[in-house]
Amino acid sequence: xxxxxxxxxxxxxxxxxxxxxxxxxxxxxxxxxxxxxxxxxxxxxxxxxxxxxxxxxxxxxxxxxxxxxxxxxxxxxxxxxxxxxxxxxxxxxxxxxxxxxxxxxxxxxxxxxxxxxxxxxxxxxxxxxxxxxxxxxxxxxxxxxxxxxxxxxxxxxxxxxxxxx
Numbered sequence: 001x002x003x004x005x006x007x008x009x010x011x012x013x014x015x016x017x018x019x020x021x022x023x024x025x026x027x028x029x030x031x032x033x034x035x036x037x038x039x040x041x042x043x044x045x046x047x048x049x050x051x052x053x054x055x056x057x058x059x060x061x062x063x064x065x066x067x068x069x070x071x072x073x074x075x076x077x078x079x080x081x082x083x084x085x086x087x088x089x090x091x092x093x094x095x096x097x098x099x100x101x102x103x104x105x106x107x108x109x110x111x112x113x114x115x116x117x118x119x120x121x122x123x124x125x126x127x128x129x130x131x132x133x134x135x136x137x138x139x140x141x142x143x144x145x146x147x148x149x150x151x152x153x154x155x156x157x158x159x160x161x162x163x164x165x
Contacts, residue, residue: 049086
């Protein structure tokens with residue numbers, strides 16, 4: 001009987017911990033909602049494709065400059081398999097099981113490689129990070145871990161949209 005009570009107590013503590021984490025995530029999203037606002041929609045005309053699509057994992061978006069302050073608004077905080085494509089007018093991040101993210105070229109302030117992003121730590125230069133400004137004026141970092149990291153230098157050179165190819 002005593003063992004059964006311990007098991008029940010442990011299960012209840014586990015359920016309480018999961019509930020508190022869920023509630024904390026929702027509270028974080030509510031605090032960030034005004035700073036994030038609505039994301040730019042994917043335009044009908046994206047312009048010509050500038051770089052070949054890169055497949056990989058969308059790691060999430062964070063408030064710049066903190067690489068661990070994950071955004072909880074909408075589905076921006078959830079990891080997903082993704083394809084990153086550079087067009088003349090911006091970058092399209094097509095995510096499986098989540099909405100696509102359109103990053104207009106004029107919003108991009110930097111594209112660089114980092115060791116970690118949104119709680120994910122890799123080897124040096126293992127994550128491609130795109131810093132961009134939302135329509136609300138908030139600057140965020142969007143992280144992408146590519147399947148082929150040899151494409152990162154081409155992405156980093158394509159920061160301003162006026163590539164030298």
